[in-house]
Amino acid sequence: xxxxxxxPSNKVTEKGKYVELRCDPISGHTALYWYRQSLGxxxxxxxxxxxxxxxxxxxxPNDRFFxxxxxxxxxxxxxxxxxxxxxxxxxxxxxxxDRGNQPxxxxxxxxxxxx
Amino acid sequence: xxxxxxxxxxxPVFEExxxxxxxxxxxxVSVYLFWYVQYPNQGLQLLLKYLSGSTLVxxxxxxxxxxxxxQTSFHxxxxxxxxxxxxxxxxxxSGLSAGNKLTFGGGTRVLVKP
Numbered sequence: 001x002x003x004x005x006x007x008p009s010n011k012v013t014e015k016g017k018y019v020e021l022r023c024d025p026i027s028g029h030t031a032l033y034w035y036r037q038s039l040g041x042x043x044x045x046x047x048x049x050x051x052x053x054x055x056x057x058x059x060x061p062n063d064r065f066f067x068x069x070x071x072x073x074x075x076x077x078x079x080x081x082x083x084x085x086x087x088x089x090x091x092x093x094x095x096x097x098d099r100g101n102q103p104x105x106x107x108x109x110x111x112x113x114x115x
Numbered sequence: 116x117x118x119x120x121x122x123x124x125x126x127p128v129f130e131e132x133x134x135x136x137x138x139x140x141x142x143x144v145s146v147y148l149f150w151y152v153q154y155p156n157q158g159l160q161l162l163l164k165y166l167s168g169s170t171l172v173x174x175x176x177x178x179x180x181x182x183x184x185x186q187t188s189f190h191x192x193x194x195x196x197x198x199x200x201x202x203x204x205x206x207x208x209s210g211l212s213a214g215n216k217l218t219f220g221g222g223t224r225v226l227v228k229p
Contacts, residue, residue: 042219101166106158
């Protein structure tokens with residue numbers, strides 16, 4: 001079946017610009033997560049949605065980062081006034097809505113490069 | 116708060132040799148434990164998970180891991196590696212509640228040499 005789909009796969013933009021990264025989760029997965037993976041490091045949690053609402057946004061680094069999931073399926077991560085330090089691979093994952101024992105299924109990520 | 120330490124950033128190994136990747140965690144609450152593999156330019160793929168029960172967990176591609184609660188470790192092993200096992204491996208933990216975020220270690224890069 002279809003896995004988690006992330007678009008675009010690569011995004012290059014200039015410092016100060018606005019970017020949107022899209023995540024289409026596995027059908028039926030109500031839990032959705034965003035992570036950021038900097039070069040040579042493990043992924044770091046950004047935000048978690050259960051349905052349409054952000055249940056935990058404690059990982060968002062500052063108010064330039066925002067994410068939505070208006071219909072409980074596709075999610076968009078939005079970054080305003082991008083900085084060079086935002087360059088990273090942004091990973092999306094989804095899982096079934098049960099307890100934490102449900103494994104998260106990851107997309108291939110969006111590689112964001114800020115020039 | 117939880118943290119994960121992967122003690123080796125890189126592990127070179129010859130084809131058909133065994134490999135062990137070390138993972139230690141710290142947590143004030145009970146956790147679930149996971150190992151993920153990441154091939155170049157791809158997302159993470161689940162290798163195996165420990166939820167409860169037997170402390171020896173078998174996963175895909177011939178990998179297994181052993182949970183040791185007293186040592187707070189979850190080391191990953193494979194008795195005989197293939198060239199195709201060249202990848203980055205991440206150990207991760209999560210809490211027991213619904214929607215608990217994963218906390219990852221820094222990763223171990225495995226390079227299998229012919």
